[in-house]
Amino acid sequence: MLTKENKMTIQSVIDLPKDYEAVLRRVRDNGEEDLASLPGKIDINHSRLSHIIKSLKKKGLIVVSPSTYDGAWVRLSTKGRKLMNYVNPDGKLRQYA
Numbered sequence: 001m002l003t004k005e006n007k008m009t010i011q012s013v014i015d016l017p018k019d020y021e022a023v024l025r026r027v028r029d030n031g032e033e034d035l036a037s038l039p040g041k042i043d044i045n046h047s048r049l050s051h052i053i054k055s056l057k058k059k060g061l062i063v064v065s066p067s068t069y070d071g072a073w074v075r076l077s078t079k080g081r082k083l084m085n086y087v088n089p090d091g092k093l094r095q096y097a
Contacts, residue, residue, distance in 0.1 A: 019042075019044055019048065019052060020052055020055070020056060021087070022042045022044070023038070023042060023044070023049070023052050023053070023056065023062075023074075024056065024061065024062070024076065024080060024083070024084055024087075025084070025087065026038065026041060026042050027062065027074050027075060027076055027080075028076055028080075028081070028084045031075065032073045032074060032075040033073065033074050033075075034067070034071060034072075034073060034074075035053070035064065035071055035072040035073065035074050036070075036071045036072075038074065053074065056080070059079075060077055060079045060080075061076065061077055061079055061080035061083060062074050062075065062076055062077055062080055063075050063076075063077050
């Protein structure tokens with residue numbers, strides 16, 4: 001049985017634009033991702049990715065950490081991991097009764 005919180009989480013997944021979901025899926029599948037190389041891996045231009053990262057960070061779905069050298073690493077936050085538990089690797093929602 002789905003709780004009210006879980007139903008809201010599922011609705012959050014449904015409402016995500018596909019490119020946002022692609023970023024979250026890529027980061028989930030790899031544990032973390034180098035921010036500089038991310039656009040080439042998911043075929044999103046740098047300016048669009050910058051907007052997506054800012055938005056996902058504001059929503060509390062990702063954490064951006066500076067790397068030891070240059071750049072930054074992106075990983076899912078606890079909230080982001082919880083949200084992505086409702087998404088299969090193919091991007092489809094998991095069915096819960």
